[in-house]
Amino acid sequence: MYFDPLWRIEVRLTATEQRPLRTWPVRRLAFIAHAGAASITTVQTYSRLEHSLGVLALVAHFAPEHQPARTAALLHDVGHLPFSHTLEGLAGLDHDLTRQQITALFAADAALGDDAGTIIALDDGSIPSPLTASHGGLKLDHLDSFLRSGQAHGRTRSAPHELLRRLHLRDGAVDADPVDAVELADLAISEALAQRSxxxxxxxxxxxxxxxxxxxxxxxxxxxxxxxxxxxxxxxxxxxxxxxxxxxxxxxxxxxxxxxxxxxxxxxxxxxxxxxxxxxxxxxxxxxxxxxxxxxxxxxxxxxxxxxxxxxxxxxxx
Structure with a gap:
């Protein structure tokens, strides 16, 4: 079982999810700050693994039976460099590392079920899923980022788990009533301003x-x-x-x-x-x-x- 403290969702981890959680490429994310180098100067110190488990919790909430999307949620950041986005582009290193890591994980463990290509396609959006905002809009990956960061910095007005009960997922995009949509927009904009500070x-x-x-x-x-x-x-x-x-x-x-x-x-x-x-x-x-x-x-x-x-x-x- 995994209980996500932000969303207050209890996730019964499947065998397909438990296996990668025992591997170093996924465990390593516990030692990578989601905020990157900003973790040096701010209180935003939670890890990439916390965020990845948060996205898994959201998929389990909205689409509990969609195992490939659940797996992709867990693995979607597995290729991050130290300090997350901070070092992207140096020495030609970029998000392609995630594809390489997913391919290597599936090659090492045939019991993971789905093929690596499917999980990669779900991650990059070429196959529609609960992780993909098919017609644009806020997706679950960024919903977790905005709320997790907003909570760390005290920017949230609604408790995340209460806000979640009022949200819907339509074609992979978060749908909110007008009042909640404004709060989510404020969080996205506040995050962008913080990243430029x-x-x-x-x-x-x-x-x-x-x-x-x-x-x-x-x-x-x-x-x-x-x-x-x-x-x-x-x-x-x-x-x-x-x-x-x-x-x-x-x-x-x-x-x-x-x-x-x-x-x-x-x-x-x-x-x-x-x-x-x-x-x-x-x-x-x-x-x-x-x-x-x-x-x-x-x-x-x-x-x-x-x-x-x-x-x-x-x-x-x-």
Whole structure:
């Protein structure tokens, strides 16, 4: 049994779900922060495994008999790098790692039932399922993200489990009454704003820069990075001569790093980052799409080029 504390759903885990939960690729997600590098500077410290189990709980709530979708929910983030989205794109590493991990898990255990291709297709939406918003809108993956983050930061107005009782799932899209649709839109927009704040972008830019430095010098191989947890990566960053000073500074004195905005990607700063996307899918209401002018404004601000710079070297750690 699994009881999800956010949604207050009790899930009777099938044998197909219990088996991957005993493997390291899935267990590893317990040591990957869902918020990525923002877990360094905020209270959003829950793991990718908690989120994955939350999405499983939602599928079990709305479509309890859909075993392939339940399996896909559990495995949909299995390929994440340390610090989740923070390091995506470095050394060409991207979401294709999830497909590779799912393929490897099924190859290692024939008792998992469905074939890997089906689970991958459910994950990427090429096969419609409770995980896929077929005609656009808020899907279960993002519903869990917005509510789990909102709860961690105190942004929710309704208790998540009470809100859930009022929601419906239509063709994979979350459908809410007008009042709840506004709350869900507020949570999505608040999450996008939080991801553009200094509390998120400073650690993202610094961690990306430090890991990029190790990859460029050959001190860290991409194949090593793929299998690491957050704490294992921290160990490397704090022990390597190329990164230890900046890594220690970020952990101990994050307030002494300043976020700077740039008009393009030619800033030349060593700790730079570009924000290219935000998750701003809105729920449907009465089967119809909803809209919010704030979404268009946020999308219009992208791409966003930023850099982080240490503004006080007196705390330099050798």
């Amino acid at each position: 200094a509390a998120n972008l400073v650690p993202v830019a610094v961690v990306r820069g430090l890991v990029g430095r190790l990859l460029d010098t050959g001190a860290l191989e991409p194949t090593e990075l793929v299998g690491m947890t957050d704490d294992e990566l921290w160990s490397v960053l704090l022990s390597s001569t190329e990164t230890r000073a900046d890594a220690a500074s970020l952990r101990r004195h994050p307030q002494q790093w300043q976020l700077r905005h740039h008009s393009d990607d030619s800033c030349g700063e060593p700790f730079s980052h570009v924000v290219r996307r935000s998750y701003l899918d809105l729920p449907r209401s009465g089967g119809r799409p909803t809209s919010d002018p704030r979404v268009a404004a946020l999308q219009g601000d992208l791409p966003m080029w930023v850099s982080a710079k240490r503004i006080d070297d007196r705390t330099h750690v050798a």
